[in-house]
Amino acid sequence: MSAHTSRFPWNLLVGFVLSIALTLLAVFVTFYTDFSSxxxxxxxxxxxxxQAIIQLFMFMHVTEGKEGIINVINIVNSMILALIIIFGTIWVLTSGHAAM
Known part of the structure; x- marks a missing residue:
């Protein structure tokens, strides 16, 4: 057996700091700016x-292992399908009044 060397998990620390920073930025934008709703x-x-992308790659290790790229392709396909369903539903609901 090979000796296990432990090293500091920098990618987890970077992901954590980025997640906290994005959360604080969202709070700042909400409370301290004069933008419209x-x-x-x-x-x-x-x-x-x-932040979801950061958590997928930093914490859930989507690209690791033998099927890493397949996992990324499946996630992208799922996102495309979800966007088609969402925007298709909005399109049908907003243009349905024209048929009446």
Whole structure:
């Protein structure tokens, strides 16, 4: 058996610090800016997406192992399908009044 060398998990620390920073930025944008509500929601949504990506790669180790790239492809396909469903639903619900 080979000797196990322990090293400091820098990627976990970086992911943790980035997650805390994004959360604090979202709080700052919400409480201390004069943006409109829709702009604040878009900014918070962008921070949330970026934080989800950070957590997938830093904490859940999506790319590690033999099937790492397959996991990433599956996640991207799921996101595309979810966006199609969301925007398709919005499109149908907002343009349905024209058929009446």
């Amino acid at each position: 829709s702009v604040i929601l878009w900014i918070i949504g962008a921070f949330a997406i970026f």
